[in-house]
Amino acid sequence: MDAAGSGSFVVGWGTLTLINAGLAQAKGRSGLNWWLLSILLGPIATLLIVVMAPLSREA
Template identity: 45%
Template sequence: MDVDYLGPTVSAMWLTVAILAGGFARTRNRSALVWFVLTVFLGPIAAFLLVVWPPADPIASPSSSAVGSSPDRPNGE
């Protein structure tokens, strides 16, 4: 039985899981690069943790905290 194809096949699948984990991390408000690297080193374990853990809280954008955008003060005062 010839298993010379096994190394490249497993490597391609491992890299595919890492790319998918990076993309999925963005939908959960997490860093895609960090989760890609974690999945490259830890493999499906990191991908499993990404799926199981709850999404991170979104970071407030600077435009929502702009001066003069308070709802209780009309503009121009």
């Protein structure tokens, strides 16, 4: 892989981590924790966020 391809991979992976953090927050979970987890797991973390039920908000 050349340098240009590697750079676009990093940008794509970084974008995915931010999307995952937003999805996690929308489901009542910690955006920071899921952002960190997404750095390691990437698309697997996305799948986990999507299939997990939202946390109930207690008033």
